[in-house]
Amino acid sequence: MPTPLTFAVPKGRILDEALPLMARAGVVPEAEFHDKKSRALSFACENSDMRLIRVRAFDVATFVAHGAAQVGIVGSDVVEEFAYSDLYAPVDLDIGHCRLSVAELVGETGGPLPSHLRIASKYPSLTRRHFEKLGVQAEVVKLNGAMELAPMLGLSSRIVDLVSTGRTLKENGLVETSRILDISARLIVNRAALKTDDRVAALVEAFRALVAEKVPA
Numbered sequence: 001m002p003t004p005l006t007f008a009v010p011k012g013r014i015l016d017e018a019l020p021l022m023a024r025a026g027v028v029p030e031a032e033f034h035d036k037k038s039r040a041l042s043f044a045c046e047n048s049d050m051r052l053i054r055v056r057a058f059d060v061a062t063f064v065a066h067g068a069a070q071v072g073i074v075g076s077d078v079v080e081e082f083a084y085s086d087l088y089a090p091v092d093l094d095i096g097h098c099r100l101s102v103a104e105l106v107g108e109t110g111g112p113l114p115s116h117l118r119i120a121s122k123y124p125s126l127t128r129r130h131f132e133k134l135g136v137q138a139e140v141v142k143l144n145g146a147m148e149l150a151p152m153l154g155l156s157s158r159i160v161d162l163v164s165t166g167r168t169l170k171e172n173g174l175v176e177t178s179r180i181l182d183i184s185a186r187l188i189v190n191r192a193a194l195k196t197d198d199r200v201a202a203l204v205e206a207f208r209a210l211v212a213e214k215v216p217a
């Protein structure tokens with residue numbers, strides 16, 4: 001028996017869109033995966049020598065980059081933030097669309113950019129890279145959620161966060177002032193595993209074909 005292939009998926013919103021696509025590629029987790037009361041983190045798959053692990057979005061990239069999981073699904077925001085050299089993102093899955101944007105308090109926009117800014121974000125690397133290009137040194141206050149609170153409480157002058165409908169910004173008195181990155185979910189693989197394990201290459205081809213078909217689930 002070969003060692004099971006490990007497929008990492010994020011716990012939250014991407015998963016709902018990813019599961020139907022995964023099923024069409026033959027990746028179907030055992031029933032316990034859907035049991036909200038279960039505390040298991042690793043699940044066998046039906047009819048395949050694969051196991052699914054469910055982790056935080058940023059950790060999907062970490063597991064795959066280190067080869068602890070060979071395959072995963074994660075937003076391109078996470079791929080770009082880490083820029084791991086051992087991680088390859090060969091397929092755009094055309095799900096999980098959103099954008100990474102800069103936002104400021106309504107009424108405080110405009111005016112020249114200062115040489116130094118304090119910015120709250122879950123994405124320190126992407127934030128620094130974006131502001132460097134504008135000649136601004138960004139001091140990033142790392143938060144893991146609820147970034148939108150930072151400007152009104154004086155923690156930062158701006159935030160860099162994910163925007164989808166724009167509702168969270170609006171309800172917290174913020175306005176989107178620039179767009180850094182358009183985001184969608186990607187199939188990611190460990191580069192070494194892709195070279196050495198035919199099952200990884202086969203999965204890449206299966207997802208590539210599914211996305212190319214553009215047939216609704």
Ligand SMILES: Nc1ncnc2c1ncn2[C@@H]1O[C@H](COP(=O)(O)OP(=O)(O)OP(=O)(O)O)[C@@H](O)[C@H]1O
Binds near residue numbers: 011076096165
């Ligand atoms: N409105 C949105 N807000 C946040 N993420 C979104 C949104 N729309 C799409 N995404 C994508 O979903 C990803 C988060 O995926 P998901 O919610 O499945 O992970 P998670 O493990 O629950 O995240 P976290 O670690 O933040 O709890 C983001 O990295 C982004 O690519």
Ligand SMILES: O=P(O)(O)OC[C@H]1O[C@H](OP(=O)(O)OP(=O)(O)O)[C@H](O)[C@@H]1O
Binds near residue numbers: 144161162
């Ligand atoms: O533009 P919208 O449609 O309002 O979506 C954007 C919001 O969704 C995400 O937060 P999430 O719900 O994942 O919670 P979090 O603050 O824990 O990251 C993101 O961080 C924004 O706060």
